[in-house]
Amino acid sequence: MQALKSEIRDGMRIDWDMPIQMDDGLILRADIFRPIHEGKFPTLLTYGPYGKGLSFQEGYKTAWEIMEKENPDVMRGTTNKYQNWEVVDPEKWVPNEYVCIRVDSRGAGRSPGFMANNNARETKDIAQCIEWAASQEWSNTKVGMNGISYFASNQWRAAAVQPPHLAAICVWEGWNDGYRESHRHGGIACTFRKNWMEMQVKTVQHGVGDRGKRNPITGDTVCGPETLSPEELIQNIENVWQKVLDQEMLTDWYVERTADLNKVTVPVLSSANWGGQGLHGRGNFEGYVRSASNQKWLEVHGGSHWAPFYTDYGIDIQKRFFDHFLKGIDNGWDKTPPISLLVRSPGEKFVQRDEHEWPLARTQWTSCFLNAGSMQLENAVPGSNSELSYEMMGDGVTFSLPVQAEEVELTGPMALKLFISSSTVDADIFAIVRVFDENNKELTFHGALDPHTPIAQGWLRASHRKLDPSKSLPYRPWHSHDEKQPLVAGEVYELDVEIWPTCIVVPKGYRIALTIRGKDYEYDGEAAVLSNMKNPMTGCGPFMHDDETDRPPAIFGGEVKILTGPNYPSNLLIPVIPKKQST
Known part of the structure; x- marks a missing residue:
């Protein structure tokens, strides 16, 4: 003893x-x-x-x-x-x-x-x-x-x-x-x-x-x-x-x-x-x-x-x-007040604001529709169907909103609806919401561990697309993960990707974008190192998804096709927060 x-x-x-x-x-x-x-x-x-x-x-x-x-x-x-x-x-x-x-x-x-x-x-x-x-x-x-x-x-x-x-x-x-x-x-x-x-x-x-x-x-x-x-x-x-x-x-x-x-x-x-x-x-x-x-x-x-x-x-x-x-x-x-937010702006600037519910009741849920023809995010479903492909192990594809004509705040969860087909029996979707400044330089923040973290991220394995309707919300899909549903190569499937909550005040002149890829986000700059973390941090910190046992290249190194338009209304749902009215 x-x-x-x-x-x-x-x-x-x-x-x-x-x-x-x-x-x-x-x-x-x-x-x-x-x-x-x-x-x-x-x-x-x-x-x-x-x-x-x-x-x-x-x-x-x-x-x-x-x-x-x-x-x-x-x-x-x-x-x-x-x-x-x-x-x-x-x-x-x-x-x-x-x-x-x-x-x-x-x-x-x-x-x-x-x-x-x-x-x-x-x-x-x-x-x-x-x-x-x-x-x-x-x-x-x-x-x-x-x-x-x-x-x-x-x-x-x-x-x-x-x-x-x-x-x-x-x-x-x-x-x-x-x-x-x-x-x-x-x-x-x-x-x-x-x-x-x-x-x-x-x-x-x-x-x-x-x-x-x-x-x-x-x-x-x-x-x-x-x-x-x-x-x-x-x-x-x-x-x-x-x-x-x-x-x-x-x-x-x-x-x-x-x-x-x-x-x-x-x-x-x-x-x-x-x-x-x-x-x-x-x-x-x-x-x-x-x-x-x-x-x-x-x-x-x-x-x-x-x-x-x-x-x-x-x-x-x-x-x-x-x-x-x-x-x-x-x-x-x-x-x-039940909620205290440090609202985030570029330059690691934060302003404290009290709120009373989550997500915020005044949220203007806004659907940004993907257009595979123009590579734009648009405020309405594109008039014609289009498609584009990317290699899963490549850098993926990026869709952009127009340059902001005025400042906009995004605070809350997001959801991505995608219509895809795969060349294999599965596909891993990595969805990254990003912001670029007037010089087209990406805006990143000091994340919990990685000093160059994007605005928001979400993940989904296509064979796990089954939703639990009792728990799913328009802005937060809930996947049951109780039944694996392999894809048939070339067939089209509808996916709902949960993107974790975020907050960013996007200045006038900046641009909001969505990148879809088949591997983890990578910051285009020098990696950071922490003594207690094994891998150099390149945008996702230690939270990587790169194990070949779980992601064999024969399945997850294929090609994904994204479909958009009237028949395939792929869209990103974002939480636009109007300014509080002064009293």
Whole structure:
């Protein structure tokens, strides 16, 4: 049994490696940061696989350096010694009389066991950790969950099982649909999960022990205390990527890793990133709209995936939310408008605006019809039928609206209806909404991870075109992914492609365009690199779809024909937002 270490340092009482026993007897390990003085305090709990003892600065070096340079407010008011990837800095919360708990998930860091990320056992573990925290002598019995990405996505599932003492969740850039948002976009396997396991998870698996990092404060092994053989490590972790490759269609494995949003009833703050294409963005919007809570808020920002959470802006929002629901402070949060958008303009400029529903009720849903003859997007169905072809592994084809005669705002989800035929039994559609300036230079933004992200993206495998009519909306088609429907070469098929929500104010003189291709978007410029990501980032960050096992060239290297006109009204539905009338 590991000995519990408890000490007072930097104005906090810290309990290192606190044991929390699960119902199957397994002991999870947690670090607990709490006020020194006696009292009853609310708790912020996180549970995840990244090693609670691995410092942000060492584990995610380039991300830390970028944040340090671009967001100096993150560094103020803290020694930064306790910074950990994607979880709160306790030095900014404990002085406000919060307890911060970091639990190494089953099989990760200093917690033993078999690691199967996001499964039902993990959700049960989280619920039991919540109830354990609520029962401690220093607890006021109210537990909240707060964190980014993994530490956000598991909040949806934890809330759905309704542990009695979970009082509120702040889901900061967190997916909830294990199939559509995480592993298979439109049915196409996303290789992020393969690289993520190798770069971010296996490196901090329990049992790496002496071969891994050490906690810079305690000196203990991050992934200890035992050191297991490579063979033992393999036996202790689920092969996620093989599961994805083996299961193209929606199975119980994906459903187990998907939150039942109808059972999420606690107060919710869902914080999305306009640049969260490929993992988190959709989850925050869907989670806000479809969760059953009658106390829920949506906040949407831009910038990097990690930094806004730690900034004064982010922490102020989080503290007002949790002060209200975990401390019962009457701070006016209950009168906060349900939606806060940082409306995006060129030059990484953002203007905050309150709204009251999503999508916005005043949206002017506008159909832009593709014309394969002129390569234009037009405001009416073209008068005659036309068609054009592209090689799936090429750069695809681009349709453009005329140059904007006046400024226009696009905010919301989009949908693309396409009529296609393929030279093979399938086709992968990559739909990219783009904007070009007066000099025909593409406008990109700093996405959640990639600094050159396009305006919006959507994906669909043609054999997954079947829709669920009970869930589909005109602006958000919902594919059932329960029946593979191969194509007959040369025959025409109607596809509805979901394009994840976005926001852009397009200036006068700029041009909106749609590119359709059979492979991932590529930015025409220098690739970016993050130390914790395997592939250089060329516009899609780590969210690529380039595995030949899932996309054999014999099938997905063929030719696609797009058909337009009266018989084939291919069109892009965009959310035009009229200016608010002054009162």
